[in-house]
Amino acid sequence: MDYSLKFSFTALFFLAVSAQAGFSAERAPEKVRIAVSSKSIGFLDTWAAKERGFFHKHGIDAEIIAMRPPLTIGAIQAGEIDYAWGASTISRGAISGAPVRIVSLALRSSFHTLVTRPSIKTIADLKGKTIAVTIGAADDFVARHLLRRGGVDPRDVRFVNMGGSDTRFPALHAGTIDGSPLSLPFFVVAKRQGFNLLGTASDVLDMATVGIGTSTKKILQEREQVKKIVRVQLETLRWIKQQKAEVVPFLQKFYGLDEGVALESHAIYAKLIIDDARPLAEAIKTVLDQQGKPGLPLDRVVDASVIDEVLRERR
Numbered sequence: 034m035d036y037s038l039k040f041s042f043t044a045l046f047f048l049a050v051s052a053q054a055g056f057s058a059e060r061a062p063e064k065v066r067i068a069v070s071s072k073s074i075g076f077l078d079t080w081a082a083k084e085r086g087f088f089h090k091h092g093i094d095a096e097i098i099a100m101r102p103p104l105t106i107g108a109i110q111a112g113e114i115d116y117a118w119g120a121s122t123i124s125r126g127a128i129s130g131a132p133v134r135i136v137s138l139a140l141r142s143s144f145h146t147l148v149t150r151p152s153i154k155t156i157a158d159l160k161g162k163t164i165a166v167t168i169g170a171a172d173d174f175v176a177r178h179l180l181r182r183g184g185v186d187p188r189d190v191r192f193v194n195m196g197g198s199d200t201r202f203p204a205l206h207a208g209t210i211d212g213s214p215l216s217l218p219f220f221v222v223a224k225r226q227g228f229n230l231l232g233t234a235s236d237v238l239d240m241a242t243v244g245i246g247t248s249t250k251k252i253l254q255e256r257e258q259v260k261k262i263v264r265v266q267l268e269t270l271r272w273i274k275q276q277k278a279e280v281v282p283f284l285q286k287f288y289g290l291d292e293g294v295a296l297e298s299h300a301i302y303a304k305l306i307i308d309d310a311r312p313l314a315e316a317i318k319t320v321l322d323q324q325g326k327p328g329l330p331l332d333r334v335v336d337a338s339v340i341d342e343v344l345r346e347r348r
Contacts, residue, residue, distance in 0.1 A: 066114040068100040074217040082269040123246025124320040134336040137310040138244035145175040146220040146233040149212035156183025162211035165195040172214040179232040239316040
């Protein structure tokens with residue numbers, strides 16, 4: 034046989050095998066389960082990555098699961114979920130000794146904004162009044178922080194335990210509470226309805242709330258998958274920040290917002306994005322302070338080696 038012809042057949046054979054392998058990889062993306070606490074705008078990057086196909090683009094078949102934060106750490110340790118998008122939840126787990134770490138941070142602060150009834154116009158007016166929070170959660174910390182900054186001792190306010198912003202806003206509307214720290218888009222809607230905004234977390238502190246967390250085992254044993262998840266987040270955050278003309282209609286459709294609320298919500302979210310998704314030291318320290326562990330080394334909560342690798346590979 035002519036050697037050139039034989040070489041051509043061999044080359045064609047390997048090309049066919051390579052193509053088949055490529056098609057197989059495309060047909061079989063890696064399945065992962067990701068926990069978020071809700072369908073809220075706080076987790077916009079997660080839901081957008083799913084709906085806009087960013088996970089699929091990076092070879093990930095993602096199942097997004099709404100899970101109560103107290104259950105998340107146990108589910109990661111049991112292997113029932115692979116990742117959690119709640120940086121504050123992962124922080125609390127790591128502080129308590131669970132083998133979990135934050136690997137990236139999407140936003141530099143919390144959205145929570147202290148909203149009050151129209152008759153309450155200043156922080157001082159909240160003395161003796163009732164504020165609804167989720168006791169021990171980020172919104173509770175933000176409310177107490179804003180009160181102290183405004184010269185009011187939190188002990189002079191009555192705190193009641195209540196669910197998320199979707200529960201607290203109707204209670205505020207009904208007049209059964211006097212104020213509450215609300216997240217997006219609820220405080221934007223409240224402002225348009227005549228309620229007062231007496232302070233927002235993003236104006237006064239950095240705070241780790243939204244970011245990717247996973248087990249230390251996965252970081253060590255499935256590092257390439259973790260890096261894929263981080264790349265998805267980076268691409269999604271870039272889309273959110275730069276493609277306003279696409280993001281606003283997405284917010285309208287996915288969250289049922291009118292155009293004005295969607296526009297304002299996008300502007301607030303985009304302002305808080307950390308472009309390189311690095312976990313900010315000050316944002317992590319705020320969570321440590323919240324949990325009464327101000328002197329705990331950051332590496333007990335954060336593993337920044339994954340995001341460092343991803344960013345180096347992008348250069």
